[in-house]
Amino acid sequence: MSSSSNASADSNPVKPQTALPPADGKPVLSAVKPTPTVIPAPPGAHITGVAGTSKLAAVRSDRAAPAVSARPAPPKAVGLVNSSFIRPVAKMARIHTRHRLLIASFVLVVLLPILVAAAYLWGKAADQYASTVGFSVRREDASSAMDMLGGLSGLTKSSSSDTDILYEYLRSQKLVAEMDAKLNLRAIWSKPQSDPYFAFDPDGSVEDLLDYWQSMVRTSYDSSTGLIEVRVLAFDPNDATLIAQAVLDESARMINDLGAAAREDAVKFSREELAEAEDRLRSAREAITAFRVKNQIVDPTTDFQAQAGLVASLENQLASAQIEIDLLGDMPAGDPRLAQAKRRVEVIETRIAAERAKVGDDLGVGQKDYAALASDYERLAVDREFAERAYVATLATYDTAKAESQRTSRYLAAHVMPTKAEISRFPERLSMLGLLALFVLLMWSITTLIAYSLKDRR
Secondary structure, three states: OHHHHHHHHHHOOOOOOOOOOOOOOOOOOOOOOOOOOEEEOOOOOOOOOOOOOOOOOOOOOOOOOOEEEOOOOOOOOOOOHHHOOOOOOOOOOOOOHHHHHHHHHHHHHHHHHHHHHHHHHHHOOOOEEEEEEEEEEEEEEOOOHHHHHOOOOOOEEEOHHHHHHHHHHOOOHHHHHHHHHHHOHHHHHOOOOOOOOOOOOOOOOHHHHHHHHHHHEEEEEEOOOOEEEEEEEEOOHHHHHHHHHHHHHHHHHHHHHHHHHHHHHHHHHHHHHHHHHHHHHHHHHHHHHHHHHHHOOOOHHHHHHHHHHHHHHHHHHHHHHHHHHHHOOOOOOOOHHHHHHHHHHHHHHHHHHHHHHHHHOOOEOOEOOHHHHHHHHHHHHHHHHHHHHHHHHHHHHHHHHHHHHHHEEEEEEEEEOOOOOOOOOEOOHHHHHHHHHHHHHHHHHHHHHHHHHHHHOO
16 A cells, blocks of 8 residues: 555645736746655655655665655746755945935045145145255365375265255254344245235244245155255245255354364364463473572582582682692791681681582572572472473464464355246145045045944944
8 A cells, every 4th residue: 555655745746826817927936835745665765855846766675664754845847957046136326315324424524625635736826946956065185295206095975964954954954043134934835815825924923934844845865875855835936046046155154153163172282282382381480480589600610610610619729729728837936827827727617617508408498409409490490391291282283283284175066056947836736636536535534444343233
């Protein structure tokens, strides 16, 4: 019975019913669920189901197997190949509120600023003219004859340190204030009344003028070659050339001041040493003069030598007198010649003692002997000699330093004189508009991505 029932079930499948087509001509799909079928399956039978079909696979065997109830098959689509399951058709896309907000934000954030900037750049922005000047700092060393004989060349070379100082000076507030006082930069850069963005406000402070200077005066410096190039912008070509020429003049004055300061520094130390040596020599000479006035001796050394000669002469006379006494030794005691010779000897001895006392003992209150006077004088003479030698050495050093400072000179060499523009190439309207468009587009894109990422996380 089971076999016949299975055969009849397989041979007579349930056919789906189809509805009549509607009046509009579009087909309407309908399906009728099939009735469940009981199929006997042996032990270990494997039942598989595929979406859109009802298919059973069973392995028959000689043993009897209990009946297995199969799942009802899903509805079959009429008129489709392989009876595949049809998913619901997607709805037509519609514009939602978020789309309108996105478009409005793009117009307000991207298109509107670009259009406003383009209208201002080509409608109200005043033309700007450029003037260029280029220069460098040079230092000329005039070598001496010995240097030329030694083969030392290179009379001219660049001074990078002076160039660095000049580059910073061109960007300083001091230069801007001096240029404003000299040329009235406020009036020059505030000429276009219809351009409030690019023109300078004449009521601005010196700090505002410095910021505007850095935007209108571009300074380029090549450290490898030491060349400086300055580009000046103005609303009139003559004003641009005038400012560039003033920049060149102020730079030259700055370099001249640096050269003067360098020369002054080179001789300053030598001049101070020379002044000290002069004071020392003057003090030594004044001390010797005061010694001579006090002791009424021009040169104690000479007087001491004369005193020694006098003592030696007296000693010779004493010897002659003693010889004479020896010759008169046989004379009677009352002989006047013998008494006179003895008296002479006594007088000479007394004089010798008195002269020797002048050399070693004090002569009185406030008076010194010749030995002390000679010692003081020698000390003063040595101080004066050292002072004279130091003065000569420092004077030679000062002369050398002064000559070296005069040999070295700094000057400003202009390789590009201030130019005068014939046409206006500034402001660079296309570049500025492109940068603005890129910036607002990036900002709008980033903001949109952030907003959508926050919306997706809700």
